[in-house]
Amino acid sequence: MNLIRTTLLLTCFGCLLAPAIAMAQPAAVAGGTGDGPPIDLTCVGVAAPAVVHVRAGAFPDVGVSPLDSRFEWDFGDPGSRYNQLPGWNAAHVYDRPGTYTITLTVRLAGGRELTRSTWVRIAPDARKKIYVSGDGNDRLDGTSAGRAVRTAGRALQLAGGGDVWVLFRKGDTFDIGATIAINGSGIRLGNYARSGGAGGEDLFKDGVPLKPPPGVAATTAPPKRDALPVLKKVPGGTKDDSMFLLRGPQDVLVEGIEFDSAWDLKSEFGSKKVPARAFTVGGTNIGFRWCSFRNLTDAINTELRPTGVLVEECTFSDEIRGYCIYANGASHAYIGNVMRQSRQEHLIRASEPGVTHVLVAYNDLRRQGQAKGSIEFRDADWFYVASNYLHSGTLRVGPQEQDKATVPDWQKIKCEWGVVQDNRLDDLFFNVRLGTYHVMFRNNVIRMRDEDWAIIIACDKPGYDDVRKAADIRIAHNTVINEGTKGMFLFVQGTPVDLVVQQNVYVAPNVKPGGSNAGIFTTRSLDGFTTIDGNVFPAGPGGMHRLNSQQADRNAWQKDPKVKGERYGLVPFDADDNVPLMTNAGAKVGSDKRERKQATTP
Numbered sequence: 001m002n003l004i005r006t007t008l009l010l011t012c013f014g015c016l017l018a019p020a021i022a023m024a025q026p027a028a029v030a031g032g033t034g035d036g037p038p039i040d041l042t043c044v045g046v047a048a049p050a051v052v053h054v055r056a057g058a059f060p061d062v063g064v065s066p067l068d069s070r071f072e073w074d075f076g077d078p079g080s081r082y083n084q085l086p087g088w089n090a091a092h093v094y095d096r097p098g099t100y101t102i103t104l105t106v107r108l109a110g111g112r113e114l115t116r117s118t119w120v121r122i123a124p125d126a127r128k129k130i131y132v133s134g135d136g137n138d139r140l141d142g143t144s145a146g147r148a149v150r151t152a153g154r155a156l157q158l159a160g161g162g163d164v165w166v167l168f169r170k171g172d173t174f175d176i177g178a179t180i181a182i183n184g185s186g187i188r189l190g191n192y193a194r195s196g197g198a199g200g201e202d203l204f205k206d207g208v209p210l211k212p213p214p215g216v217a218a219t220t221a222p223p224k225r226d227a228l229p230v231l232k233k234v235p236g237g238t239k240d241d242s243m244f245l246l247r248g249p250q251d252v253l254v255e256g257i258e259f260d261s262a263w264d265l266k267s268e269f270g271s272k273k274v275p276a277r278a279f280t281v282g283g284t285n286i287g288f289r290w291c292s293f294r295n296l297t298d299a300i301n302t303e304l305r306p307t308g309v310l311v312e313e314c315t316f317s318d319e320i321r322g323y324c325i326y327a328n329g330a331s332h333a334y335i336g337n338v339m340r341q342s343r344q345e346h347l348i349r350a351s352e353p354g355v356t357h358v359l360v361a362y363n364d365l366r367r368q369g370q371a372k373g374s375i376e377f378r379d380a381d382w383f384y385v386a387s388n389y390l391h392s393g394t395l396r397v398g399p400q401e402q403d404k405a406t407v408p409d410w411q412k413i414k415c416e417w418g419v420v421q422d423n424r425l426d427d428l429f430f431n432v433r434l435g436t437y438h439v440m441f442r443n444n445v446i447r448m449r450d451e452d453w454a455i456i457i458a459c460d461k462p463g464y465d466d467v468r469k470a471a472d473i474r475i476a477h478n479t480v481i482n483e484g485t486k487g488m489f490l491f492v493q494g495t496p497v498d499l500v501v502q503q504n505v506y507v508a509p510n511v512k513p514g515g516s517n518a519g520i521f522t523t524r525s526l527d528g529f530t531t532i533d534g535n536v537f538p539a540g541p542g543g544m545h546r547l548n549s550q551q552a553d554r555n556a557w558q559k560d561p562k563v564k565g566e567r568y569g570l571v572p573f574d575a576d577d578n579v580p581l582m583t584n585a586g587a588k589v590g591s592d593k594r595e596r597k598q599a600t601t602p
Helices: 152-161 556-557 590-599
Strands: 001-011 040-044 052-056 070-074 085-086 089-094 099-110 128-132 163-169 173-176 185-192 231-234 241-248 250-256 258-262 275-280 284-289 299-303 307-312 325-335 348-361 364-366 376-378 380-386 387-391 392-397 415-421 424-426 429-432 436-442 445-446 453-459 470-476 480-482 488-494 497-502 505-507 518-522 529-533
Touching: 040 085, 040 284, 040 307, 040 325, 052 099, 052 250, 052 284, 052 307, 089 307, 089 325, 089 348, 128 152, 152 163, 152 173, 163 518, 185 387, 185 556, 376 380, 380 392, 392 415, 429 436, 429 445, 445 453, 453 470, 453 480
Parallel strands: 128 163, 163 185, 173 231, 185 250, 231 258, 241 275, 250 284, 275 299, 284 307, 299 325, 307 325, 325 348, 348 376, 348 380, 364 387, 376 392, 380 415, 387 424, 392 429, 415 436, 424 445, 429 453, 436 470, 445 480, 453 488, 470 497, 480 505, 488 518, 497 529
Antiparallel strands: 001 099, 040 052, 052 089, 070 085, 070 099
């Protein structure tokens, strides 16, 4: 593999921050110097802990599509969590001051190495602190643990314009009735121990199941001390049931707090939605890490279209009723989170007006059943879904047909430019809808047990397929292991545009003949396919194809000019679902599955 490497040295003196805080120093040359892809600095925090968001700019003319390339970021912060990330865009928290080098490597199937660089620096943390405790007094000023205030509302009032830590004492519970607005810049919400210490290693990690990020060896977790502070929504609000409303703040980071409500699963609401949302988010550069979310309808709802959102290593319990994350805006990164279930909705959803540039990586997402999705991207552009573990639910991209009845310009809603790679998907299918363009689905492992299909591409819907298409969809180097007696590798409904199915492996030793069981099942001809090349299907019934919904003669299938190098047989795989290298097909996902199982054991 050849490389395009773009190196960025970022100087973090601010990004759209309050006037009292120094603005970011511009790089010597916008986007850096060199001949690689430019890097856009979406937003940058001022002082540690500082969140930096980056995204790749215009892809250079190197003769290949960006879909055929791998985008890999290195934030120059060795030993930190998620120092290396994939994606069109990415984000990182710098916990220490200093100057850092950020490197973007774009790996091409066959290209050259290009370089680009610039610089930036993180300032030390000089924020003042406001302490909040269960036995505090709102008539005090909160300037020390001994002078702590009692309520979150009073603490945020004292925070004023920002540049402040608001620290909640561990083990205490703080009721929130009316919505609290966060309007300042440079605000940090965190916690402090009952001993009075705050900041550094004493913050946020206790009680949150962290797994080692890529490239960092597992270490012994710090001893568990006090439980996280709990901010609890109680009756007393208005029609806006949010605990916190962020309309336009800049550079806000929330870490090490549990958000809950008075309405658990035994309340009068049961599993239905409750009048409680943790955050309604707008503004610029808003981050959450090491937090816990429980009995809420939505945990983090970004309907106000913020730019620069990081959600990192948070836990969302099976008590969530609505969305763990509802995504609107630009430059979002959801990294290393654990989502256990939503009682009513998708775990992560992006709908009109949508999200542009979103990274979903290293998450553990679980649902019960496939009625709702683990990831539901109805309106998302430049999305990158990588190295996640998804159990049940669905992974769907493309707008819904209901848009026609609810959105005046429904024809314009679409999903464009996406990569889904290196994921492990159990009891879950990948669904491409009409209105999806330029998507690569590569190097994923799907385990299925009597589901109808592993991958479905829906291209046929009267009243929709005349204005929406499923075009430039690439299914490459995936492994599907069917442990059941029925199902198909790929179901194509209607006629796609430029569909590529290349070097995949389908293992289905127990599939029985008859029914709709198939390797590839298409309701039309192969006219919408660009190529079907180098795939390996079972020699038995699971490897029979269906063309125009009818069983295809295998010899006639192989003679079609679009079918090349197809093989049939039982492919072995190791304990981590990797197939032998000599197969020259299928996914190679290393030992992440074993590590992820170990890391997510309750």
